[in-house]
Amino acid sequence: MADEIMLLDWWSSMFGMRVRIALVEKGLKYESREEDLNNKSPLLLEMNPVHRKIPVLIHNGKPICESPIIVEYIDEVWKDKSPLLSTDPYQRAQARFWADYIDNKIFQLGGKIWTSKGEDQEAAKKELMECLKILEGELGEKPFFGGENFGFVDVSLVTFSCWFYTYESFGNFSIEAECPKLIAWTKRCLQKSSVSSSLPDSLKIHDFVLQLRKKFGIE
């Protein structure tokens, strides 16, 4: 019996993008449903009653929520193709640590940059750059965070790259100036079809955020 896979998603969500990348890496066919986050579908509310958020992966009718959990699930179920996590327990622990670090820092800091101004914005910019430098240090000379191969940490971080232009534009700074190796890594990742087909255009995100700022009255 063929697997039935559905993804409840939202086009600009870095978290949804992670799941798209994982599904393409594994060569999986799936149905994508774009949610209206202002009018969430009964299916979303049924499948994720606790958080009511996307992404939700529905595999043969069973929901899996929270993007890092979904990506690990996909990696475990379809383990024979393009493994995203090493089989070595120590490498897996390191990958989980860095994915957790990314989740604790990047989204909130990036969000602060385009929703605030003045001192708050400067503080967020400074902290974001510190975090990205730490991540660049962790990448080191490796082609990917996963080593020779694209892996779990790469999936977790690369989806923020299409938001970098938005952060830089509204924050008036350059990520490449301070983290050139990280930007080189994003370009390397974008050469993979799983990544390039899963990330929307940076300008489209910028325009979307421009509309959001107008809507929320952020100058």
Added chain:
Amino acid sequence: MAGSEVKVLGTWASPFALRVHIALGIKSVKYEWVEENLEAKSQLLLESNPINKQVPVLIHHHKPICESLAILQYIDEAWPSAPSILPSDPYHRAVARFWAAYIDHKWFTWLKGVASAEGAEAKKAALDQVREGLVVVEEAFGKCSKGKDFFSGDRIGYLDIVLGCFLGWLYVAEKRNDVKLLDEEKMPGLAAWAIKFCLEGAVKDVMPDKDELLDYANMVFQAMAKAKAKLNAPPNN
């Protein structure tokens, strides 16, 4: 000397460090416990966890593993012989990870919010939120345990450890605020589970005494209140 291969940097009062104690106990792994002083962190801790500089850290074959949830999964994978900590089925593993994330990112944040809430109204709202979170987890317990004693079934596992480590601090919040949070009427499953969890072999020998934890918490909060009063005191005091 097998014990020196495995070291845990922790503090006796840290619920996250308690998770590591329990997990290693389940696997019958010998380890050396290093009690850290968080006011004067050891060089080993700062080198092993340079990013967060926090406990717990598991050091295995001189390699550090940080973040308690990553440590629990590492322990399960590095010592794969039974009993296992996570379920074997990928879907049940995803469910366990989901509830662990909920407990850590939502519920524990609310529990911490009780201590930082100022004024009677804010305190009540914070306590209500903790209770509501437990009602949500009660439902999860019903689905995960399927009528058995623990989230993981007949024996304690990942979710039992993730939530169970907070029972001491939940008791502290109840005593300090003179309320019942783990209510036998509203959460009968969890109330029964809590008693059984604390009696488990891998738990009872390492779980800190809850009244000692209460004394410690009272001391810490008193010191914090004093420091705050000093900060707020008028300049010519």
